Amino acid sequence: MLQVQNISFGYDDKTILDHISFSVAPGEQLSIIGESGSGKSTILKLLYGTYDLPEGEILWKNQPILGPKYNLVIGYDFMKYVAQEFDLMPFITVKENIGKFLSNFYPEEKEQRAKELIALVDLVEFTDVKVKLLSGGQKQRVALARAIAKEPEIILLDEPFSHIDNFQKQTLRRNLFKYLKEKNISCVVATHDREDVLPYADHMIVLNNGKIIANNTPENLYKQPEKPLIASFFDEFNTMRASSLGINATSEPIFVYAHELQLTKSPALEVRVTQNYYRGHQYLVEAEYQSKAIFFYHNTALPPNTTVHLQLNVAAKKRLKS
Ligand SMILES: Nc1ncnc2c1ncn2[C@@H]1O[C@H](COP(=O)(O)OP(=O)(O)OP(=O)(O)O)[C@@H](O)[C@H]1O
Numbered sequence: 503m504l505q506v507q508n509i510s511f512g513y514d515d516k517t518i519l520d521h522i523s524f525s526v527a528p529g530e531q532l533s534i535i536g537e538s539g540s541g542k543s544t545i546l547k548l549l550y551g552t553y554d555l556p557e558g559e560i561l562w563k564n565q566p567i568l569g570p571k572y573n574l575v576i577g578y579d580f581m582k583y584v585a586q587e588f589d590l591m592p593f594i595t596v597k598e599n600i601g602k603f604l605s606n607f608y609p610e611e612k613e614q615r616a617k618e619l620i621a622l623v624d625l626v627e628f629t630d631v632k633v634k635l636l637s638g639g640q641k642q643r644v645a646l647a648r649a650i651a652k653e654p655e656i657i658l659l660d661e662p663f664s665h666i667d668n669f670q671k672q673t674l675r676r677n678l679f680k681y682l683k684e685k686n687i688s689c690v691v692a693t694h695d696r697e698d699v700l701p702y703a704d705h706m707i708v709l710n711n712g713k714i715i716a717n718n719t720p721e722n723l724y725k726q727p728e729k730p731l732i733a734s735f736f737d738e739f740n741t742m743r744a745s746s747l748g749i750n751a752t753s754e755p756i757f758v759y760a761h762e763l764q765l766t767k768s769p770a771l772e773v774r775v776t777q778n779y780y781r782g783h784q785y786l787v788e789a790e791y792q793s794k795a796i797f798f799y800h801n802t803a804l805p806p807n808t809t810v811h812l813q814l815n816v817a818a819k820k821r822l823k824s
Contacts (some may be wrong), residue, residue: 503527504549504656504688508559511541511548518544521558521710526705529686531679533699533720535735542692543586545709546658549690550583551576562656580655584662588645592634596644599633601653614765615660622677622768624670638665638673656688663698675702693698696736698807700724708732725821733757738786738797746771749822760786762818763798771812778803 504526511519518541526532533544547553549560554569561567562580570576576577577583590599597616604612620629623643628636633644642665649657662678663671679702682689691698698722699706708716708723708731716723727733730741738760747758748770773789773796784799789810798812814822 503561503563504690505559505561505564506545506549506561507561509548509555509558509560510558511555513544517712519548519709522712522714524705524707524714524717526688526690528655528688529683530692530704531682531689531702533703533706534690534692534709535694535699535706537731538694540709541712542709543660546585546660546690546692549658550581551578555642579652581658582649582652582654582656583658584645584649584660586660586664589642590633590639590644590648593632595630595632596620596636597629599644600647600651603648615651619651622650622681623674624649624677639670642666643674646674647821650678650681650685650687653685654687656690657682659691660749661693661695662691663695672697675725700736708735726795727757730757733759737761740796740798742796744822749819754761756822758814758818758822759795759798760793762815762821763796763812765800766773766811766813768813772809773812775806775808775810776806777806780802 506522506524508521508523509519510517510521511640534545536542543632548555549567549568551573552573559566567578576692591602597620600616600619601612604615606612620626623646625640625643628640633641636644646662663675666674675698691703693699703720705717706720706723707714710731715729722738727736733739736759740758740760741755742758745754771791773791775787775789777788779786779788780790784801785803787798787800787804789796789798804810
């Protein structure tokens, strides 16, 4: 179990993390989300022991993770960290880069394992290519393969698929996260991508102004986002009054995802269409309601300046009542 207990940290006078606590069980995947600069990478670096902690404690299986003041070499064998900069060896091949992280004791097993890892990250045709000749996405794959080479107990991933193209991202993500679960490797992922979180994370924490403002399952946070920052991570959304949608709920503003609004003939929420954005499966329609923008999805583009009426779909009513 990883335990982060009341840690605070800043690079200079400015506090970046302010009394943060969370934990990660063996085999569990935790996602850290938050705006750019909110401190996601800083948390990963602290978990890895890159800096000394001025306050609080980080424990892995009840042993403290210590910074450079106490460790000549940063990091621990049971933990791997894939940073945004990959730190590969450019003048040797993909296989040699991965091999550096495997034991030389049983050469046949080493060969087999290197092949297995290269296949996992789909780099078979680049096995013997020098890393300096690879693209950014290919380098990121090598870094991921290298990090899991020795099966760490916990892995820290900083935007792990940021350089991988959309064609290959889904497969790589599925393969990697499935592999980590199978091997019971704990995983902490800093990400901006909801696709890293919704299908895979057991828990997610949301960072804002140095604090954790939410710590829950992705499903619970998706259903009850509570803050615009959280809703915006998942999807296009609107901040609305429950009364304007004809539901008896709180007088507090509610967050309604754009896909939860649909056209109706009855005289419900009346809006004026201003723009359409093609999104493949549907159009995202921008409209004006009481001088503010409101967004919803529709199967076809709607002519600008038309007046239409909107209502919540059935699933949204259920979500907002629960
Ligand atoms: N080595 C450093 N020295 C001084 N300030 C730093 C250093 N590294 C990061 N910072 C500052 O700390 C804050 C948090 O940075 P961090 O990289 O942890 O954010 P992040 O949430 O990971 O951002 P992003 O999503 O853009 O990667 C930022 O304001 C950043 O400018």
